Amino acid sequence: MHSFISRSLLFIFAIGAVAGIEANAQQTREVQNAREAVNKVLEDSGKHFRDGLTALKANRRQDSGLNFDKSVEVFLSSAINIQTDGRLQTCYNQLLETVYRIEFPTAAKQPQIRSLAASCGWQWNDVDLGLADEVTALVAQMKTADASAAQSQVPNDELIGFNSQEFEPSPLDELSKLELLPEELEIEGNPEASQQYQYIQYAVSNRSLGFSFQVHPMIQQYINYYRGRGRRTMEVGLYRSGMFMSMARMIFRQEGIPENVAWLGQVESAWKPSAMSHMAASGLWQFIPGTGARFGLRRTAHVDERNSFDEATRASARYLRFLFNRYNNWELALAAYNCGEGNVDRAIRRAGSANFWAAYPFLPRETRNYVPNILATILI
Structure with a gap:
C-alpha cells in the first residue's frame, strides 16, 4: 500500500515537474521572441539610418531624407509598444533628436551620431564611425552655408539641407x-x-x-x-x-x-x-x-x-x-x-x-x- 502511494506521489510530482519545465520553456521562448523582435527593430532602423548618412555624404539629399524617415518608420510600423521597452524608447527619442539636428543644424547643438549608435546598440565598425564623424562635420558646414545664404542669397546648393525641394x-x-x-x-x-x-x-x-x-x-x-x-x-x-x-x-x-x-x-x-x-x-x-x-x-x-x-x-x-x-x-x-x-x-x-x-x-x-x-x- 505504501509502495503504491509512493509511486503515485512520484508520478504526480513528475507530471508537475514536466509541466513546470514546459511552462518555463514556453516563457523562455516568449521572452526570446520578444527580445528578437526588439533587436530586429533596432537593427532595421540602424541600417536605414546608416544608408541615410551614406546618401548625405554623397550629396544624394532626397535619398538621405527618405532613409532617415524609414529609420523612424521602422518603430512606427512595429507591433511593439515603444513605451514598454526601455531600449526602444531611448533609441527612438535619440533618433528623433538626431534627425532633427541634421535637418535643422545649429552651432549650439550638433547631432550626436556616435552617441545615437551606442544607445541603439548598433554594432558599428571603424568605417561606420568614421562616416558618422564625416556627416557631423558636413552638418556643421551646412549651418555655415545656410548663414552665408541668408546674407548673400546665393547659397552653396551642395551643402544646404538633406532634402531636395521634392514636396x-x-x-x-x-x-x-x-x-x-x-x-x-x-x-x-x-x-x-x-x-x-x-x-x-x-x-x-x-x-x-x-x-x-x-x-x-x-x-x-x-x-x-x-x-x-x-x-x-x-x-x-x-x-x-x-x-x-x-x-x-x-x-x-x-x-x-x-x-x-x-x-x-x-x-x-x-x-x-x-x-x-x-x-x-x-x-x-x-x-x-x-x-x-x-x-x-x-x-x-x-x-x-x-x-x-x-x-x-x-x-x-x-x-x-x-x-x-x-x-x-x-x-x-x-x-x-x-x-x-x-x-x-x-x-x-x-x-x-x-x-x-x-x-x-x-x-x-x-x-x-x-x-x-x-x-x-x-x-x-
Whole structure:
C-alpha cells in the first residue's frame, strides 16, 4: 500500500515537474521572441539610418531624407509598444533628436551620431564611425552655408539641407474631402464617447488647456474618427511631433500664444517640413507666399524660409497672435489661419455673429473641418 502511494506521489510530482519545465520553456521562448523582435527593430532602423548618412555624404539629399524617415518608420510600423521597452524608447527619442539636428543644424547643438549608435546598440565598425564623424562635420558646414545664404542669397546648393525641394502632399488636401461616418457622428449612443465629451466640457470650463473655446459635438466626433479609421494618421503625426513640438511650444510661449495651439502643426502638415498643399502653402506651418512675406519669411530662388523651423514657427505664432487680437476668439483665429481673414469676415457678416459655430455654414468646407480637427487633436 505504501509502495503504491509512493509511486503515485512520484508520478504526480513528475507530471508537475514536466509541466513546470514546459511552462518555463514556453516563457523562455516568449521572452526570446520578444527580445528578437526588439533587436530586429533596432537593427532595421540602424541600417536605414546608416544608408541615410551614406546618401548625405554623397550629396544624394532626397535619398538621405527618405532613409532617415524609414529609420523612424521602422518603430512606427512595429507591433511593439515603444513605451514598454526601455531600449526602444531611448533609441527612438535619440533618433528623433538626431534627425532633427541634421535637418535643422545649429552651432549650439550638433547631432550626436556616435552617441545615437551606442544607445541603439548598433554594432558599428571603424568605417561606420568614421562616416558618422564625416556627416557631423558636413552638418556643421551646412549651418555655415545656410548663414552665408541668408546674407548673400546665393547659397552653396551642395551643402544646404538633406532634402531636395521634392514636396509631399499636405494633409490639408485630404482634410477638405473628409466626411465623417455615421458611427463617428454618434456620441450619446456611445458610452465611451459620451463620457469623453463630458470630460472635454469639464476641461474647457476649468481652462486646463491654457485657452478657452466653445465646446461643440463636432469636436468629439473628430475624436471618434481618430480613435477609429484615423488612428494611424494621428499616431504617425504624434510620433513625428517629437522632433518639433517641444521647441514649437517654447517659441509659441515666447510669442504669447497658448502652447497647446502649437498642435496646429499636426493638422497643417503632420509635422512634415516638405508638405505642400494644392494652394502652394508650404512647410510645417503651411504658409502661402503672400502671408509668409507679411510675417517676415523670405522667399527667393535659393531660400524659402517657409520650410525652415525657427523662422517659420515664430512667424506662425505672430500670425496667430495677430488673428487672435483681431477676433478675440481662438476658433475664429484658427479659421482665419486656414482660409484668410477675408473669408472669415464675410462668414461673420452673413451669420450676423462673431462666433465660429454661427459662421460655420458660411465658411469654406476645408475650414469647417479644420477648426474642430485642431481642437480634437489638442484634446487627444
